[in-house]
Every structure is written in structure tokens, then in C-alpha cells.
Amino acid sequence: MTAPVGGAPGLPSGWRGRMRGLLRPTRPPLWIALGVVAAVGVAFGAGTVVGTARTTTPAAPTVTPTAGAVTLEQLLDLPQTYADQLPGPVDAPVSLHSTRLVFTNRALDGGSLETPWNVWAGVGTDRSTICLVATADRIQSTTACYPREDALHGSVSLSAQSTSGTLTLWLRGGGVQGSVTDSY
Numbered sequence: 026m027t028a029p030v031g032g033a034p035g036l037p038s039g040w041r042g043r044m045r046g047l048l049r050p051t052r053p054p055l056w057i058a059l060g061v062v063a064a065v066g067v068a069f070g071a072g073t074v075v076g077t078a079r080t081t082t083p084a085a086p087t088v089t090p091t092a093g094a095v096t097l098e099q100l101l102d103l104p105q106t107y108a109d110q111l112p113g114p115v116d117a118p119v120s121l122h123s124t125r126l127v128f129t130n131r132a133l134d135g136g137s138l139e140t141p142w143n144v145w146a147g148v149g150t151d152r153s154t155i156c157l158v159a160t161a162d163r164i165q166s167t168t169a170c171y172p173r174e175d176a177l178h179g180s181v182s183l184s185a186q187s188t189s190g191t192l193t194l195w196l197r198g199g200g201v202q203g204s205v206t207d208s209y
Contacts, residue, residue, distance in 0.1 A: 119147030
């Protein structure tokens with residue numbers, strides 16, 4: 026068969042149609058579709074790897090308080106009561122009205138006064154610290170200030186001594202634990 030009028034002489038009549046079909050297919054061949062899917066997968070994978078390759082400064086380890094415990098952060102949010110106020114002679118670098126009584130080993134009936142320790146926590150005067158103030162005689166005190174995040178969510182401790190014994194107080198995840206021993 027030869028080409029019809031207007032076609033190239035000596036070429037088969039379906040030649041142009043076949044060439045057009047090869048050069049401009051109506052559906053993309055399977056290898057093109059697979060190539061596009063692979064390129065998208067590589068781009069997504071590279072974006073995920075690049076996005077997670079940033080180094081971050083690890084935060085201080087956080088400690089979870091025991092279930093049902095009232096945390097220091099919750100205590101500091103409560104209104105201050107008379108018992109939460111520091112005794113007059115005690116001087117500490119804390120903001121006015123920010124102290125809360127967080128530990129005492131005084132008996133409510135007043136019968137056990139061998140080791141009468143009281144410990145208050147308060148927001149530091151620079152607001153970025155939490156300070157612990159411990160006293161056994163309501164005159165002399167021991168004060169320690171810690172970064173706010175460490176005191177409220179990390180683990181810090183305070184140790185103080187008097188003739189009443191040795192006090193050790195821990196803040197773990199904002200939970201308060203304390204003990205008093207007779208040795209000094």
C-alpha cells in the first residue's frame with residue numbers, strides 16, 4: 026500500500042498514525058508513572074530526613090510526681106494564707122506574697138517539737154527562680170534558689186542543719202518530699 030494523495034510517496038499509509046501514537050500517546054506509559062511516584066517518594070523521604078536532622082538542645086530531665094500529689098506549681102497558684110508568710114526575722118530573696126509553706130514536721134497538737142522545721146517555697150525576686158527557705162527556730166534560715174523549670178519540673182534538693190537535726194527536702198517533678206533526722 027502506498028500513501029494516499031498528499032502523503033509521502035512510497036511510505037505505508039498507516040505510518041504517520043503509528044509515529045504520532047508513539048510520540049504522543051494518549052496515556053503515559055507505565056514507566057513514566059512509576060518514575061513520577063519514585064521521584065515524589067524520594068523528595069518526601071529527603072524532606073523528612075532533612076527536617077529531623079536538626080540538633081536540638083535536650084531539656085532538663087522532667088520527673089513525674091506521684092498520682093494525686095499536689096505540685097509546687099499548684100501551691101504557688103493558690104492564694105497566700107497566714108501560714109504561708111515568712112516569719113518576720115527571716116530574710117530571703119523572694120517576691121512579696123509569693124511564699125507558700127510546703128513542708129513542716131510540727132504536730133498539729135503542738136506535742137512534738139523535737140525537730141520543728143518549716144520550709145517555704147517562693148518565686149525569686151528575679152522571677153526566673155524558685156527559692157526554698159528552711160528554718161527550725163523562725164530566726165535563722167537556710168535559703169537555696171533554683172532555675173524555675175528545674176524546681177517545678179525537674180529534681181532539686183535542699184539540706185539544712187540546726188540543733189533540731191538535719192532537714193533534707195526534695196522537689197521531684199514539682200512534688201515535695203522531706204525528712205528530718207536527729208543527727209547534725
